[in-house]
Amino acid sequence: MKRRDIIRRAGRSLRQAKARTLLTSLAIGVGAFTLSVSLAAGEGSRQYADKLISSNVNSQALFVYKDKTLMGEGGFSSGGLKEYSDSTTQYGGLNLKSLTPKDLEVLSNDKDIEKVLPMYLVTAQYFTFEGKSKKYTADISVYDSTVRAEAAVGTLPPLGTQIKDDEIVVPESFLDTLGVKDKKSYVGKEVTLHLVKQKQPTEEEIAQVVKTQGPAALAQLVESEARDVTFRISGVTKNSATSLSASSALFIAENSAKELSDFLTEGTAKYQSYIAATAIVKAGVDPATVKARLAGKGMEARTAKDLQGLLFTIVNLLQGIVAGFGLLALFASIFGIINTQYISVLERTQQIGLMKALGMRSKDVAKLFRYEAAWIGFLGGVIGAATAWGLGTSLNPWITDQLGLGAGNHLLVFLPLPIVALVVGLMVIAVVAGYFPARKAAKLDPIEALRTE
């Protein structure tokens, strides 16, 4: 019997037992649905993470640092015994090895590195906006000229160009918080940062002062020094769902950041030491090769891809959990197929006997039942995947809204290829499940099957 005829007859047999076929398919459909959703969620998360990273990180950028705990290696909370280093910086209660001026020089001299941007730590005690009486706090960052940002009002320099030293870029959300109605006219207004430097004299200095000027002079030595710096708002960045930094910090020019950082750290161990730096690798050079080279020089580095990898690990884990449930459902449905097909063989004993009497080979009889199982798998796969696709697509806007992913981002992204692969996979699983019933049918004795008494 020709394969096509067997497939056709298999399909027809299933149509003649519609309810049973449908119910068995639905069992597989549940598994297919879960797996489709997990595939879609994985794809959606990856796309979202991709967007998140590409709109925050330059793909040619290397995040260079010295202390492994900075990126969570060995665990953030690891407070165990660590080797003392002269270049250790206190940061957020953590002792971190930092990049020394010498390290920065190594980076700058690397032939493949175009530019080195240390991570300046500028913390203002508070800042004020022109025309507003309240004091505010927020992070202060260096304007990232390598990532494209959109201006809501005002102007932002073209890609690759820094803002001027006396300029500051403010996120749109800050103006919303301030209650600025006419955002356009707010461009050009002033922002004043109030910086306070806490002197950290070394033990030697303290000893020196006490020795020469007496204990009273000590107060003057640790006295704080304040400084107000004023910037002019040149642009306001648009609120972006995927750009994290653009909506949470004030941006100042690199030179200003360096100056302020130096002011804040002068006379302390932190002076001109940075916990991390961003190195921009020349176009056409794979950041990974530079990363490997830096590792030989005692510096850790992360490429944009590595950062992606970190996010993807979490995504993959979550996807794996959902897929696990789907596989469990599939596993259960396998028994459904076996059961259905066994019943089908019993019901159609005479038909099988007749076909064998008419000269149909046992091999073809087995094929007939295996193809029936494949049809069930196909149907279940299509039902599950189509339901997931339809439901997912229609629920996407709601999910995006609930999770605050931002317009244009979807949690569930359905791609045709994985779905097709899923359906084919289910057909294979169904055929495997149909193996035993098919073998029973093939082994059936036609004489016994056709006995009427």
Added chain:
Amino acid sequence: MIEVRDLTKTYGKKNNKFVALDDVSFEIPSGATVAIVGKSGSGKSTLMHAISGLDRPETGEVIIDGEDILKLKKKAVDTFRATKMSFIFQSFFVQANETCYDNVSLPLEIARVPKKDRKRRVTEALEAVELGDKIKSKARNLSGGQKQRLAIARAIVNKPKILFADEPTGNLDSTTGDVIEKLLFDYNKKQGTTLIIVTHDHELAEKCDLRVYIRDGKITEIKRKEAPKHTDKKPLGSSRRTV
């Protein structure tokens, strides 16, 4: 020509041993009509299964046109049945859920007849049993007689050399039974197909050229039809085959 030689078939083991066929031998000329007559349990069905290659007796030979089908491999026997034999059963065994077309098309599909030829042959077969108008009807909507006619259409569609009929009229009233009998004998006459009828109906057996009486697995008597009752009937053994 079918030669059956020394067929022995037993069921069960040792104490429960049951001899279904005991050293059976006889010959059937090509194109003949044969009745295998016996009571229920006499071994007549086993004999039919052996001749058709469905069953494999322990000893003996079934030589059809010079070839011992019991020595053939399973695959070859299947092909043999698909192309040269057909069956009609007491309980029809038509697929009630399928259309008449699909029922009759089954043997052609099994014999791997190309699709383009199938339609014509199915139509011809259904017309031969006067079911041409039922080609698209579901078999379940047919009466008993129509079902058996459908079974005959299915049996003749692959133009078999041997047609086995196992109590073909057993489930039918006498009028309908007569129609079926007529169809079978007419087909035998027209196509020269060897017709082997298994029955316990002596009246039906009387109409056959050859009657093989079987009892407890042994042939008790072989009767040949004496003077031809129908004047139009040519003598046995002459070449009447028109395939």
